[in-house]
Amino acid sequence: xxxxxxxxxxxxxxxxxxxxxxxxxxxxxxxxxxxxxxxxxxxxxxxxxxxxxxxxxxxxxxxxxxxxxxxxxxxxxxxxxxxxxxxxxxxxxxxxxxxxxxxxxxxxxxxxxxxxxxxxxxxxxxxxxxxxxxxxxxxxxxxxxxxxxxxxxxx
Amino acid sequence: xxxxxxxxxxxxxxxxxxxxxxxxxxxxxxxxxxxxxxxxxxxxxxxxxxxxxxxxxxxxxxxxxxxxxxxxxxxxxxxxxxxxxxxxxxxxxxxxxxxxxxxxxxxxxxxxxxxxxxxxxxxxxxxxxxxxxxxxxxxxxx
Numbered sequence: 001x002x003x004x005x006x007x008x009x010x011x012x013x014x015x016x017x018x019x020x021x022x023x024x025x026x027x028x029x030x031x032x033x034x035x036x037x038x039x040x041x042x043x044x045x046x047x048x049x050x051x052x053x054x055x056x057x058x059x060x061x062x063x064x065x066x067x068x069x070x071x072x073x074x075x076x077x078x079x080x081x082x083x084x085x086x087x088x089x090x091x092x093x094x095x096x097x098x099x100x101x102x103x104x105x106x107x108x109x110x111x112x113x114x115x116x117x118x119x120x121x122x123x124x125x126x127x128x129x130x131x132x133x134x135x136x137x138x139x140x141x142x143x144x145x146x147x148x149x150x151x152x153x154x155x
Numbered sequence: 156x157x158x159x160x161x162x163x164x165x166x167x168x169x170x171x172x173x174x175x176x177x178x179x180x181x182x183x184x185x186x187x188x189x190x191x192x193x194x195x196x197x198x199x200x201x202x203x204x205x206x207x208x209x210x211x212x213x214x215x216x217x218x219x220x221x222x223x224x225x226x227x228x229x230x231x232x233x234x235x236x237x238x239x240x241x242x243x244x245x246x247x248x249x250x251x252x253x254x255x256x257x258x259x260x261x262x263x264x265x266x267x268x269x270x271x272x273x274x275x276x277x278x279x280x281x282x283x284x285x286x287x288x289x290x291x292x293x294x295x296x297x
Binding site for chain 2: 092
């Protein structure tokens with residue numbers, strides 16, 4: 001690991017910190033609030049839509065500028081997902097993810113961040129989520145192994 | 156809509172966007188949580204250090220907020236541990252199969268105008284909304 005890689009670790013820590021703070025301040029760390037957004041027929045809370053809109057208002061222009069640079073500040077190249085095809089894996093994976101998200105009101109980022117509250121349902125979710133990721137990794141489906149082995153192709 | 160919190164949603168959303176921006180700008184990598192965590196579980200572990208740093212930061216965010224504000228975090232899960240386990244399995248497996256989650260597809264992928272991410276975001280949104288409708292208003296109504 002060279003010095004540039006060491007520098008990047010500090011930036012990663014800061015990125016993660018800002019991400020976790022953003023989830024906390026926006027309320028997205030709270031499963032009940034997320035369900036409030038997903039429950040269109042109930043007492044609808046549009047907050048999540050604004051979180052996403054604000055996030056995109058930053059990332060759309062920023063990514064546009066960054067990706068025009070030759071390379072990132074502390075690495076030799078950008079590590080972007082290389083897949084461009086729409087396939088059954090994408091659709092079925094997103095469908096399955098949505099079902100789990102709707103059942104618990106948790107997705108991966110908030111589940112990790114919310115773990116600090118030590119709520120037993122959140123911890124059960126988190127443990128099962130890691131198990132689900134491992135299950136995908138070890139499942140002998142054609143292509144599944146190479147897909148999970150290649151980190152750079154996933155979002 | 157009395158639960159609507161537009162100001163904190165906008166501030167939090169900006170912070171999340173800023174985090175993804177910093178990450179791409181400095182390291183050239185996409186801030187997708189399922190990808191970052193999933194990569195730690197992958198067989199090739201050349202990238203362990205930065206992934207761990209990001210995840211430590213991710214947990215440090217709410218911890219610091221709790222310490223500075225002096226209040227417990229508002230985290231309410233109405234799902235039983237059993238439902239949470241089923242949901243967690245679906246989210247873990249589904250995000251790996253579908254190459255991403257809310258952050259990777261929803262925030263980073265859409266910002267790159269990736270067709271896969273647009274579609275994945277639409278699919279998981281609809282799937283989650285239908286799931287909530289079925290559990291709350293069909294099964295829950297009885």
